Amino acid sequence: MSRLVIDLLRPYRGRLTIVFLAMLIEIAMSLAAPWPLKLVLDDALGSHRLPEWLSWAHEYAGFGKHTLGVALFAGAATLAIAVVAAVASYFDSYFTTSVGQWVANDLRLRIYEHLHRLSLRYYDHAKIGALVSTITSDVATIQDFASSSTLEIVIDLLTIVFMVGLMFWFDWDFTLIAVAFTPILLLFAFHLKRAVKAATRALRHRQAEVLSIVQRGLGSILLTNAFGGQALEVAHLEAASHASVAAALRARGIKSLMSPMVSIVVAICTAVVLWKGTSLIIAGTMTAGALTVYLAYLKKFFKPVKDLASMTSTIAQTTVALERIQAILSADEIVRERPGAIDPGRVRGAIRFDRVTFGYDADRPVLHEVSFSIEPGEVVGIVGPTGSGKSTVLSLLPRFYEPMLGRVLIDGIDIADYKIAALRSQIGFVLQDTVLLHGTIRENIAYGRPNATEAEIIEAARIANADEFISRMPQGYDSVVGERGEILSGGQRQRIAIARAVIRNSPILILDEPTAALDPESEHLVIEALRRLMKGRTVIMIAHRLSTLVDADKIIVLEDGVVVEQGTHEALIAGGGLFSELHRIQFQAARHVADAA
Numbered sequence: 001m002s003r004l005v006i007d008l009l010r011p012y013r014g015r016l017t018i019v020f021l022a023m024l025i026e027i028a029m030s031l032a033a034p035w036p037l038k039l040v041l042d043d044a045l046g047s048h049r050l051p052e053w054l055s056w057a058h059e060y061a062g063f064g065k066h067t068l069g070v071a072l073f074a075g076a077a078t079l080a081i082a083v084v085a086a087v088a089s090y091f092d093s094y095f096t097t098s099v100g101q102w103v104a105n106d107l108r109l110r111i112y113e114h115l116h117r118l119s120l121r122y123y124d125h126a127k128i129g130a131l132v133s134t135i136t137s138d139v140a141t142i143q144d145f146a147s148s149s150t151l152e153i154v155i156d157l158l159t160i161v162f163m164v165g166l167m168f169w170f171d172w173d174f175t176l177i178a179v180a181f182t183p184i185l186l187l188f189a190f191h192l193k194r195a196v197k198a199a200t201r202a203l204r205h206r207q208a209e210v211l212s213i214v215q216r217g218l219g220s221i222l223l224t225n226a227f228g229g230q231a232l233e234v235a236h237l238e239a240a241s242h243a244s245v246a247a248a249l250r251a252r253g254i255k256s257l258m259s260p261m262v263s264i265v266v267a268i269c270t271a272v273v274l275w276k277g278t279s280l281i282i283a284g285t286m287t288a289g290a291l292t293v294y295l296a297y298l299k300k301f302f303k304p305v306k307d308l309a310s311m312t313s314t315i316a317q318t319t320v321a322l323e324r325i326q327a328i329l330s331a332d333e334i335v336r337e338r339p340g341a342i343d344p345g346r347v348r349g350a351i352r353f354d355r356v357t358f359g360y361d362a363d364r365p366v367l368h369e370v371s372f373s374i375e376p377g378e379v380v381g382i383v384g385p386t387g388s389g390k391s392t393v394l395s396l397l398p399r400f401y402e403p404m405l406g407r408v409l410i411d412g413i414d415i416a417d418y419k420i421a422a423l424r425s426q427i428g429f430v431l432q433d434t435v436l437l438h439g440t441i442r443e444n445i446a447y448g449r450p451n452a453t454e455a456e457i458i459e460a461a462r463i464a465n466a467d468e469f470i471s472r473m474p475q476g477y478d479s480v481v482g483e484r485g486e487i488l489s490g491g492q493r494q495r496i497a498i499a500r501a502v503i504r505n506s507p508i509l510i511l512d513e514p515t516a517a518l519d520p521e522s523e524h525l526v527i528e529a530l531r532r533l534m535k536g537r538t539v540i541m542i543a544h545r546l547s548t549l550v551d552a553d554k555i556i557v558l559e560d561g562v563v564v565e566q567g568t569h570e571a572l573i574a575g576g577g578l579f580s581e582l583h584r585i586q587f588q589a590a591r592h593v594a595d596a597a
């Protein structure tokens with residue numbers, strides 16, 4: 001944990017040194033601040049001589065020779081102390097903020113980069129809302145800590161040491177009385193810290209829960225509206241929000257004990273010092289100026305003690321934030337590249353699954369010893385009842401997940417031996433429901449290859465039967481789509497996805513029922529575009545409508561994660577197995593619908 005903090009602060013050593021020096025100057029100035037008043041009380045107004053250490057001041061006109069000279073000196077010293085403290089405070093404040101901001105920046109990028117490296121397996125159980133909450137709130141907590149508290153702890157400790165030293169030098173038994181209560185205070189703070197930490201952890205958990213619910217609820221707003229589930233969604237949030245309020249109040253309740261406790265201890269100490277100090281002045285063993293300095297120090301002394309005590313809660317919050325960040329950073333469900341992984345250039349597109357067993361949970365395989373091979377340029381269909389593992393097979397090809405046993409090979413080489421980016425660049429996708437990113441149509445098409453030229457983008461759109469509808473839009477290729485952009489129909493989105501795949505021009509193509517949700521008119525345009533896209537590529541496609549596979553070179557039939565049949569459409573029908581059964585059911589259903597119409 002602390003390694004992470006050190007790692008994060010290391011690049012900013014220079015700035016931290018400036019902050020440290022500025023703080024040291026601030027301490028010195030804060031210690032010096034009450035002294036001019038003492039000079040005035042004891043040497044200008046009282047009958048004392050100018051102290052030894054100020055004798056050099058005699059050299060200068062007037063100083064020390066008469067009362068107002070001393071007052072003038074005290075005034076000038078007050079101003080000088082304030083100016084030096086102000087300059088130091090400026091540097092301290094600017095550079096601490098700078099360190100905090102940059103540390104937060106580094107941390108945000110580090111977490112986000114890590115999240116992008118994690119395998120999809122991580123996202124099967126991660127809550128997006130909680131991740132967002134960590135990248136925002138937890139990082140902000142670290143930012144606050146880095147910019148205000150890291151050095152303050154050191155500085156507070158130093159201030160206490162210097163101050164107690166000076167106070168002892170003044171009058172040690174008197175000081176003992178004054179600071180007698182401090183250990184009790186620190187002990188109390190120490191115990192409080194544990195309670196604060198537990199309460200903060202609970203609070204952050206609740207806050208993340210609220211974000212998750214909002215994110216999930218708004219993400220499925222269509223469903224909510226369709227089923228009239230608004231009240232239920234609000235009730236979910238209400239429960240989570242109430243729990244968050246309760247957790248926040250519990251945490252605050254514990255934290256709030258600190259401040260009044262310190263104030264009471266300070267008041268007790270001040271009362272003792274006032275009473276004892278006055279009696280010492282009357283007895284002539286202490287000056288009024290010394291008592292003033294003493295009281296000022298006592299007040300200042302409790303500020304760092306109080307800060308240290310309240311810092312226990314900051315530290316508790318920071319520890320919890322670090323724990324949550326660390327949990328993300330240490331998630332190692334990363335698709336790893338082997339040492340010496342290769343970039344194959346452009347593959348020919350031969351695919352082989354060699355006795356692949358895979359499960360999303362280690363103890364529940366959904367694919368069992370799946371084996372098949374596909375020659376370059378072949379079009380292969382995967383069919384099977386729902387839940388039989390068709391999408392799972394496809395997700396192993398780009399290494400979204402790793403097989404538990406067996407291998408997936410492209411051009412005879414285990415895909416685990418390829419560089420991941422190089423492997424994925426070999427594969428284009430057109431899925432059932434295309435997600436458009438927020439941006440222009442041009443950006444969406446070029447997403448597969450950001451350096452594509454304008455001419456290439458337009459050509460891709462033509463091949464995808466998309467150029468026509470795009471050109472008819474008022475902004476053309478500059479129309480903004482995706483979240484809150486122009487609304488496109490399902491068929492139009494599919495054609496943009498096809499243009500994306502055309503631009504990517506990868507030798508292998510994965511099609512996951514790209515026409516499933518379309519009406520016959522758009523289906524026709526999409527199928528035409530798909531035919532052009534598929535030409536010359538190895539295509540592996542999932543199809544529910546078995547008639548779309550008549551021309552496929554091979555069909556692989558899955559049932560409960562096992563390959564039960566493979567062959568051409570004709571051969572499988574003739575074989576009388578699962579495929580011919582599925583085909584018969586579909587054919588009959590289609591005839592019933594036609595009859596009913």
Ligand SMILES: Nc1ncnc2c1ncn2[C@@H]1O[C@H](COP(=O)(O)OP(=O)(O)OP(=O)(O)O)[C@@H](O)[C@H]1O
Nearest residue numbers: 124360361366384385386387388389390391392393
């Ligand atoms: N991300 C996941 N985490 C856990 N289990 C999953 C996940 N995705 C799929 N499964 C399970 O794996 C099995 C195979 O699912 P898969 O989506 O591959 O089937 P499918 O044949 O594509 O189904 P469909 O035709 O309904 O799309 C199912 O039992 C499903 O519940």
